[in-house]
Amino acid sequence: MRIILSNILAIYRRELQTYFASPFAYAIAAIFWLLSGFFFVIILLGPDGLLVQIGQRDQAGITEPPIDVPYQFLSIFLNLLGSLALFLLPMLSMGLYSEERKRGTLELLATSPVTNWAVAVGKLLGVLTFFITIMLPIVGLEAIAFSASNPPASFNVLLLGHLGLILMAAAVLSLGMFISSLTDSTILAAILTFALMMLLWITDLIASGIGGSLGEAIGHLSLIKHYSDLSRGVFNSSSIVLFASYVFLGLFLTAQSVEAFRFQRS
């Protein structure tokens, strides 16, 4: 057990090092910061922004029902971050295995006394850590805005919302990692991951199109439904279970596909 943990740690550290040494990762992060910062300002301070709307409402003399501004803002902004992350995450996960395949380093991992599971878990933790690092400056922005809010934002809602974002990211990255393990083309991995994310994202629509109990069952698989629940501060253990299942599924498929890759490659 200690050996497995130490292996996971080794893979994790190497993976992180790759991201922090890669200009590509910084470029992605920069674009993400730019876009999310832009929307942050627009949503809060823009001409149709929350503050302006509330100002107009106050002028019109409507005070009932009272509006929880931090809560409103957070749920709008987190939804937006979720959509942005949809573009970001496939780009983070695309190289996880395909790069290793292309560079031949998978042969090193596969001939080392490390299980496929340990490699997959280490990699997923690495890329998730990088994603959280990218999120930190944005959380900083929120902290500045919320510190000025009155009434103060509910800490639980904040925590739950961001936990939801991280869980959703873990689910997407895990599935993206599996797709990355299927090909040695990083671009193809990114495109396929993106397509799969789209599909999971709009499962809600598909489900309501189908209707009936089947539609309902499919609807439960939707990422967006569970994510928006969490981002609104609604804690539902089924959301946690769903995201955890996606993560596990991704890890399982990755380990299997690496094993299969070894069995069939010429």
Place this chain on the structure above:
Amino acid sequence: MIEVEHLSKTYGATPAIADITFSVEKGEILGFLGPNGAGKTTTMRILTGYLPATSGTARVAGFDVHENSLAVRQRIGYLPETPPLYTEMTVEGFLYFVARIKGVAAGDRADRVQTAITRCNLIEKRHTLIRKLSKGFRQRVGLAQAIVHDPPVIILDEPTVGLDPRQIIDVRNLIKSLAGDHTIILSTHILPEVSMTCSRVAIINKGRVVATNTPDQLMEELTGGNGYELEVEGDFAAVQERLQNLAGVKSVEAMLSDTAKPNAADQLPEHHFKIRLVSQPGADAGRAIAATVVGAGLGLFEMRRTAVTLEDVFLELTMEDASADPDTADADPPEPTDTQQIPEPATGGEAA
């Protein structure tokens, strides 16, 4: 240390290796010699647990490579054809990473990495990013990676490919210095490399081991070792049969005659012939050959012993149409039914 029995691997319908059997004793260096596509890499990948075999068994240090893959992987250092390197890491950082995933205890890591760096002459490059290293240095990092956890078994797939002559010598010396404590398999298609570094050779062709023995014995036993080259003046055809019938002579052929004019450099004086005789194993017919030639009234202008090189052996074993000549029939790849080793004496050596 390494025992391979009836190992086969097919990709779809194409066999990559077929019924390979060999073993390597502790401390030996076994050279895998064969043309490209002969199945060297496949065999090595099976030994390292990277590929499963279709049938047959392979054991490393007593552990089956398939059943006990993790135990085997712990005991093997492997340098694939392309060194597996994370180019964004420094040499030292990379070796620390490899030491970690190979299960070197935390307290020993610094020592092991230091040793590997010193052995592979990487001291002045230890803090350089691998991305910035030349091919030769990358190859050395690849080697360092294979020995960093001090494995009992080291498998090197073409370790000297792409290096300059100076580096090749360094790498060969390194490999030789590793023997003894370590059991090494290396593959190559460079013939001198095998005779210089390996204690035993397995010649592999089209997925079959066609011979295993020490380099010297291979040369001796496979083509009867030595022969003679003669330059004679006179009617060679008249004496050819008598030479052929001498005890200890395996074959006689005219290599050049005055009538054939291949090029100016090989031009012979009139009525001169160049002849090659191949001796039978263990026999030296030198005296009788000279007596026969002179006794027949021919002029003997030159006579020298020729040693068969590993190159000759290799070509003979891997040549497609070798079976056309009955004299070399025993060097042919064997039929699937009988096993690998030709000639017979080599089999005995291998079972040891």
